[in-house]
Amino acid sequence: MHEDYPDAINNLSAGHAYDMSSNIFTALPFIFFEEKPDDGHEYIQMLGRLNNQRTYRFIRRDYIVETPNFSKYKVIIAGANGSGAIGETLSTPLIGTPLIGTPLIGTPLIGTTESFISIGSFETEEEAKYCEKYVKTKFARTLLGILKVTQVITPGKWKYVPLQDFTNNSDIDWSKSVAEIDKQLYTKYGLSQEEIDFIEEKVKAME
Template identity: 55%
Template sequence: MIFFDSRPSDSNDYVQVIGRLDNQRVTKWIRTDYLKVPDNFYKYKVFVPAANGSGELGETLSTPLIGRTELFISIGSFDTELEAQNLLKYVKTKFARGMLGVLKVTQHNPPAKWAKVPLEDFTEHSDVYWSVPIGKIDEQLYRKYGFNQKQIDFFEEKVQEMK
């Protein structure tokens, strides 16, 4: 397989691959006809570090841009960028990260630790208005899931804000 440092200007189709080389993050280009891709390869996804933090309830999740990790997990697989953006907003809510904290007690972030985080509809047909600020999304989620004031106060106090 041949990797290119910049996208070649020939008539072939290419995909950009982001990885690590000599402990540095690099981007390379590879021809798509060299790849056997999974069904969701051309879908929009959100990536989070496979390990991050200490497992403390409500800690913020680091983003790939500032996180120091070599492994990521993808969450979601969407036809539109809007749906992926809405999922990203959901991951940033105190509600979702508080629910994640129910099972995440170490730095490891495998899919099983997300089992208590309710699955939402991220389309324009959702019962959650995703176009509002994250704090307002939290308010909608607390109402939707019947949180009482004591539960809301706990999440608001213990879960750190994430921008």
């Protein structure tokens, strides 16, 4: 990209020449398009923010640095959410949706700017949907809240959230409702009734 647009560096912050920063759509509008160009190049979509709205833009695939899960299914959530209160819901990156509270399934060849973070790297959409359910559980969000004391959600904030198997070999039945999955997780990790009561009382439900 910098070879094709050598002046682009002037629109970017020092040390961030190759980052998909939160303001990249406005910083480099000449490489992002609402409609897919028909110019012989391969294009992919990026999810980002523009005028404080979540939106997609097309960019040439050879202009991006692909993340390990770029070609896989994943769960996408906002990189900043709420106030840091324990058990708060996770806001949605869905566009044109009046209800807030649902993470998004990211399909293969969909990337994001730094306004969002992605979770997992799955071969199937089903695994991603099961991961989405896990992220919605009161159990997972309570453990996320141990380190998430501000709006910002970074990978390190998930340190105390246990990894799970989302395949058919899992010891959790992910086909159940989020509330039923929570009950399975309470049993799996041996939570006391006092701990369960605390979570059920303090943590907001997500469906």
